[in-house]
Amino acid sequence: MLGQGVGGVSTPARERQVVRHELVRRDLEVLRVERLTSTMTRVTLGGDELTGFSALGPEDHVKVFLRTPTGETVRRDYTPRTFREDAGELDIDFVVHGATGPAGAWAASAASGHSLSIGGPRGSRLAPGGYERFLLLADESAVPALSRWIEAVGISAHVEAFVQSDSPDISSYPFPSTTTVSVVPTGADAGVAAIRDASPDAYTYVWAAGEATALIPVRRYLRDDLGIDRSDMKVDGYWRRGIAGADHHAPLDPDDPEA
Ligand SMILES: Cc1cc2nc3c(=O)[nH]c(=O)nc-3n(C[C@H](O)[C@H](O)[C@H](O)COP(=O)(O)OP(=O)(O)OC[C@H]3O[C@@H](n4cnc5c(N)ncnc54)[C@H](O)[C@@H]3O)c2cc1C
Incomplete structure (x- = not known):
C-alpha cells in the first residue's frame, strides 16, 4: 500500500521503490514563461503528447532535446517540477546560468509558441x-x-x-x-x-x-x-563546473568512486 504525498508517492519501508515507465519522446509547445527569480525561469509546456506523462518520484528527470547554433542536438536533464494532468501542463524550472550552455540559453529566450521535445522519465x-x-x-x-x-x-x-x-x-x-x-x-x-x-x-x-x-x-x-x-x-x-553536458551517472569523485 502506497501513501500518496502532494508531490509524489512514498513507500512505507526504508527502501526506495522504483516504478518503470515506457520511454516516450514528446514534442511539446511552450504555453507560458515566468521569471521566478533573477536566475530561475519557469517554462510551462503543453500539447497533446503530454497524455500519459507520469513522474512520481521527487528526483525524476526528463531529457530535454535542444539544437545548438551549429545544428547539433544535445540532451540535458531537467526535473519535471509540476505536472497538472487535468490542465495538460508541465512546468520545468530552468537556471539561466549565464555560462555558455544550450539549455540555459534556450530558457533565457523561451517564449510562448516555441517548441521543446522531452524524453522520459524512464522511471x-x-x-x-x-x-x-x-x-x-x-x-x-x-x-x-x-x-x-x-x-x-x-x-x-x-x-x-x-x-x-x-x-x-x-x-x-x-x-x-x-x-x-x-x-x-x-x-x-x-x-x-x-x-x-x-x-x-x-x-x-x-x-x-x-x-x-x-x-x-x-x-x-x-x-x-x-x-x-x-x-x-x-x-x-x-x-559540473567547466564541463558541458556532464553525466550525473559518472562518479561524483573519479578519485574516490562509491564502492
Ligand atoms: C537529475 C537532474 C535534474 C536536473 N534538474 C534541473 C532543473 O530542474 N533545473 C535546472 O536548471 N537544472 C537541472 N539540472 C542541471 C542541468 O541538467 C545542468 O545544469 C545542465 O548542464 C544545463 O545545461 P546547459 O546546456 O545550460 O549547460 P552545459 O552545456 O551543460 O554547460 C555549459 C557550461 O555551463 C556550466 N553550467 C551548467 N549548468 C550550470 C548551472 N546550473 N549553473 C552555473 N553554471 C552551469 C557548465 O559547468 C559549463 O561550463 C538537473 C540535472 C540532473 C542530473
Whole structure:
C-alpha cells in the first residue's frame, strides 16, 4: 500500500521503490514563461503528447532535446517540477546560468509558441517511508527537485531544507509552504556546515544535489565523519563546473568512486 504525498508517492519501508515507465519522446509547445527569480525561469509546456506523462518520484528527470547554433542536438536533464494532468501542463524550472550552455540559453529566450521535445522519465524512484527526518541540500539547479521532496515527505516527516545560492532574490522562488527553506552560500564549505548544523541521526534520510565538485566534501563528510550508510542518503552531481553536458551517472569523485 502506497501513501500518496502532494508531490509524489512514498513507500512505507526504508527502501526506495522504483516504478518503470515506457520511454516516450514528446514534442511539446511552450504555453507560458515566468521569471521566478533573477536566475530561475519557469517554462510551462503543453500539447497533446503530454497524455500519459507520469513522474512520481521527487528526483525524476526528463531529457530535454535542444539544437545548438551549429545544428547539433544535445540532451540535458531537467526535473519535471509540476505536472497538472487535468490542465495538460508541465512546468520545468530552468537556471539561466549565464555560462555558455544550450539549455540555459534556450530558457533565457523561451517564449510562448516555441517548441521543446522531452524524453522520459524512464522511471520514478519514490521517496522512502520509514524515516522521521529528511535533510535536503540543493543548489539552484536542484531547487525544483528539493521542492518536490518537500511536497513528497514534508507532511509526514520533519524536513530541514537548505538551498545554496548567491542570488539575492532566491527566496522569491515559490517553495512549498510546509517547510522553511534556509538559504546558505554556495560551495563545499557552506554545504558541509549546513549538514553539520542539522546533525543528521539514524532516523534521517539525506538528499543533496547540485554542482558535483562542491558535493565531494559533502559526501565525504556524510560517509566518513558521520558514518551514514549509503542506503540512507543520495548525493547527486547535477552539473559540473567547466564541463558541458556532464553525466550525473559518472562518479561524483573519479578519485574516490562509491564502492
Ligand atoms: C537529475 C537532474 C535534474 C536536473 N534538474 C534541473 C532543473 O530542474 N533545473 C535546472 O536548471 N537544472 C537541472 N539540472 C542541471 C542541468 O541538467 C545542468 O545544469 C545542465 O548542464 C544545463 O545545461 P546547459 O546546456 O545550460 O549547460 P552545459 O552545456 O551543460 O554547460 C555549459 C557550461 O555551463 C556550466 N553550467 C551548467 N549548468 C550550470 C548551472 N546550473 N549553473 C552555473 N553554471 C552551469 C557548465 O559547468 C559549463 O561550463 C538537473 C540535472 C540532473 C542530473
